[in-house]
Amino acid sequence: xxxxxxxxxxxxxxxxxxxxxxxxxxxxxxxxxxxxxxxxxxxxxxxxxxxxxxxxxxxxxxxxxxxxxxxxxxxxxxxxxxxxxxxxxxxxxxxxxxxxxxxxxxxxxxxxxxxxxxxxxxxxxxxxxxxxxxxxxxxxxxxxxxxxxxxxxxxxxxxxxxxxxxxxxxxxxxxxxxxxxxxxxxxxxxxxxxxxxxxxxxxxxxxxxxxxxxxxxxxxxxxxxxxxxxxxxxxxxxxxxxxxxxxxxxxxxxxxxxxxxxxxxxxxxxxxxxxxxxxxxxxxxxxxxxxxxxxxxxxxxxxxxxxxxxx
Numbered sequence: 001x002x003x004x005x006x007x008x009x010x011x012x013x014x015x016x017x018x019x020x021x022x023x024x025x026x027x028x029x030x031x032x033x034x035x036x037x038x039x040x041x042x043x044x045x046x047x048x049x050x051x052x053x054x055x056x057x058x059x060x061x062x063x064x065x066x067x068x069x070x071x072x073x074x075x076x077x078x079x080x081x082x083x084x085x086x087x088x089x090x091x092x093x094x095x096x097x098x099x100x101x102x103x104x105x106x107x108x109x110x111x112x113x114x115x116x117x118x119x120x121x122x123x124x125x126x127x128x129x130x131x132x133x134x135x136x137x138x139x140x141x142x143x144x145x146x147x148x149x150x151x152x153x154x155x156x157x158x159x160x161x162x163x164x165x166x167x168x169x170x171x172x173x174x175x176x177x178x179x180x181x182x183x184x185x186x187x188x189x190x191x192x193x194x195x196x197x198x199x200x201x202x203x204x205x206x207x208x209x210x211x212x213x214x215x216x217x218x219x220x221x222x223x224x225x226x227x228x229x230x231x232x233x234x235x236x237x238x239x240x241x242x243x244x245x246x247x248x249x250x251x252x253x254x255x256x257x258x259x260x261x262x263x264x265x266x267x268x269x270x271x272x273x274x275x276x277x278x279x280x281x282x283x284x285x286x287x288x289x290x291x292x293x294x295x296x297x298x299x300x301x302x303x304x305x306x307x308x309x310x311x
Contacts, residue, residue, distance in 0.1 A: 006041040006084065010062060014042055014085070017058055018051040020092055028077040028086070028309070031069065033138055034271075035230040036279040037077025037309060040086040043069070047092035049196060053170040056194075059085060060168065067308060068194050070143035071115070074233050079279045080310030089113035089142060093196065096122050104203045107161065111197040112142025116149075123202060124210050130159050130202035132213035136221040138233065142195040147304075148182050152217055157182035159200045168192030185237055185304055226264040230273040235286060236301040244301055245269035247293055258285045283307065 006024075015022050022044045028037035046052040059066045065084030069075070093113035100107045106128055110119055116137050123131045133154035137144065145163060148156050157180070164174045167190055181188040189195070221227060236244040248254070248268035256263050260277035263285065264270040271282055290301050 018046055020045040020047040020051055032072035034076055034232040035273045036277055038079045038081025040082040041084055043086045045088050045091040056170050070140045073139040075306040076232055076279055078309035078311055082309045106202050108200045110141045112195045114141045127207045128202040129205035129210050135214050135217040145195050146187055147185050148187050161199045161201050163198040164196045165193045166196055224267055226266045226270050226272050231270045232305045234269050234304050235271050237304045239299055251292055251296055261285045
């Protein structure tokens with residue numbers, strides 16, 4: 001059921017509201033790593049904080065729903081599409097730089113739209129260590145913070161010192177690490193808030209040591225994950241003390257498919273799109289996995305990916 005519909009006059013106003021690109025009736029399959037999902041009413045790329053503030057004010061005044069898309073790497077948009085405005089900071093919020101050095105600690109500022117791949121390369125080229133574990137994780141700094149992304153024993157919470165967020169009303173607030181409420185694959189923020197940038201603490205190290213770590217983590221990813229197929233990343237959170245992938249694998253579910261959605265043979269906690277999968281097929285496969293794991297092991301798996309949009 002559609003609860004909200006974007007009218008043509010709203011589209012006209014939105015199109016002239018900011019200098020950044022605004023597109024309408026955008027297929028989310030083209031903007032999500034899973035390659036599924038219906039169309040978003042609008043997709044906006046604000047260039048800076050002021051344009052983002054204008055967008056949020058416009059959304060508030062018109063009671064228009066909005067969603068921060070990032071690079072769409074940890075999200076599944078349902079086939080009915082996304083109502084309102086999808087906001088991406090990937091084209092305007094991409095600055096990264098060193099802001100201070102003290103002894104061996106180096107503080108790095110990165111905006112929310114910075115690609116994690118670029119961030120890791122930035123640190124490697126400047127002989128800074130602490131970010132190597134994020135090698136190969138798709139997505140942006142903002143998305144990684146919002147879900148407390150992690151791998152190989154490291155999480156974003158381990159390196160972040162502060163974050164700046166814009167509240168739904170447009171006010172910018174800076175939160176220090178002790179004020180942030182991180183948990184496994186989650187960061188609690190006020191409803192409607194958008195991460196703008198962060199400051200991370202890293203250290204100086206020998207270049208060859210950093211390169212070695214980056215190569216090792218990249219190799220582990222290539223060997224164990226379907227990096228060359230459309231996926232949304234890890235589908236389920238790991239239950240405490242367990243591996244979701246191992247649970248699924250032990251039940252012999254690798255390779256099981258519904259339509260063009262298939263459980264990866266490389267890593268059972270990844271669902272791959274073999275070409276023309278629909279969001280409904282991906283979600284049906286997720287439900288199948290959850291049911292089988294609960295039936296056989298009594299464990300309820302919870303989704304790590306965000307599921308948004310309409311049926």
